[in-house]
Amino acid sequence: MSDIAKERIILHVENLRKHFGGVKAVDGCNLEVEKGRITGLIGPNGAGKTTTFRCITGFHKPDSGVVRLKGKEISGLPPYAIFHNGLCRTFQLTGQLEKMTVLENVMLAAKKQYGEVFWNNILRIKKVKKQEEELMGKAMKLLELVDLQDKWDVLAGSLSVGQKRLVEFARTEMAEPEVVLLDEPTAGINPTLINSMVEYIQKFNKEKGRTYLIISHDMNFMMKLCNPIFVMNMGKTILKGRPEEVMEDEEVLNAYLGA
Numbered sequence: 001m002s003d004i005a006k007e008r009i010i011l012h013v014e015n016l017r018k019h020f021g022g023v024k025a026v027d028g029c030n031l032e033v034e035k036g037r038i039t040g041l042i043g044p045n046g047a048g049k050t051t052t053f054r055c056i057t058g059f060h061k062p063d064s065g066v067v068r069l070k071g072k073e074i075s076g077l078p079p080y081a082i083f084h085n086g087l088c089r090t091f092q093l094t095g096q097l098e099k100m101t102v103l104e105n106v107m108l109a110a111k112k113q114y115g116e117v118f119w120n121n122i123l124r125i126k127k128v129k130k131q132e133e134e135l136m137g138k139a140m141k142l143l144e145l146v147d148l149q150d151k152w153d154v155l156a157g158s159l160s161v162g163q164k165r166l167v168e169f170a171r172t173e174m175a176e177p178e179v180v181l182l183d184e185p186t187a188g189i190n191p192t193l194i195n196s197m198v199e200y201i202q203k204f205n206k207e208k209g210r211t212y213l214i215i216s217h218d219m220n221f222m223m224k225l226c227n228p229i230f231v232m233n234m235g236k237t238i239l240k241g242r243p244e245e246v247m248e249d250e251e252v253l254n255a256y257l258g259a
């Protein structure tokens with residue numbers, strides 16, 4: 001890798017391992033995510049992709065290995081600290097607050113909300129209100145970008161799976177993170193919405209310079225979006241390449257076909 005490319009690495013995962021008893025869920029995962037790119041992580045069922053995401057985002061403590069964000073080690077930190085360092089994720093099962101409106105769900109992800117500090121609601125009420133209005137405006141703009149502006153006041157629980165995924169996606173943008181990790185963003189959604197999801201991710205990547213690391217079983221989706229793509233099998237990263245390279249690689253085909 002050239003020195004310039006090295007400088008652009010914003011998220012670095014080195015020799016990551018996480019075992020559950022005798023199950024070697026992650027057993028030597030190495031990833032580099034370049035700033036401003038859409039990077040993919042693929043692999044057959046049970047390859048260790050979600051466990052890797054959970055280790056990167058603090059939901060699992062890795063047994064060994066290092067995760068660095070902008071050169072700073074974040075491995076072992078709790079999820080909220082990793083979020084505040086600039087890493088945001090979505091989940092395979094959508095994590096909506098069902099009894100809150102779509103707009104409230106998006107607003108939730110904003111960092112440093114004055115209203116979270118109890119005394120600010122009494123002593124600095126004007127400042128709290130002003131910030132709330134600003135956040136509301138920002139959340140509405142994000143809903144417009146994913147064509148959900150008409151749903152802003154409905155309860156998140158009443159949305160379709162696809163719409164919930166879009167809300168979760170818009171919510172990641174609210175925090176303006178350094179890197180967004182998307183776990184199966186197309187699972188359970190129809191082909192039209194999948195195309196929209198491709199368009200929105202590309203839009204946020206181009207217009208806001210957002211960096212993504214994506215896991216998906218939907219090869220068509222990954223081929224359209226991601227470059228480079230990392231492949232995992234049996235807990236290890238076995239290849240990094242351009243989409244067409246990955247699709248033609250014999251080791252990758254064997255991993256998927258179980259040969």
Ligand SMILES: Nc1ncnc2c1ncn2[C@@H]1O[C@H](COP(=O)(O)OP(=O)(O)OP(=O)(O)O)[C@@H](O)[C@H]1O
Nearest residue numbers: 020023024025043044045046047048049050051052
């Ligand atoms: N909390 C856990 N306790 C025990 N085993 C686990 C745990 N989490 C994951 N595993 C096991 O670790 C292995 C890797 O699982 P993981 O979910 O990371 O794979 P994956 O590549 O994301 O699979 P999929 O594509 O099916 O979601 C699997 O064998 C799984 O059963």
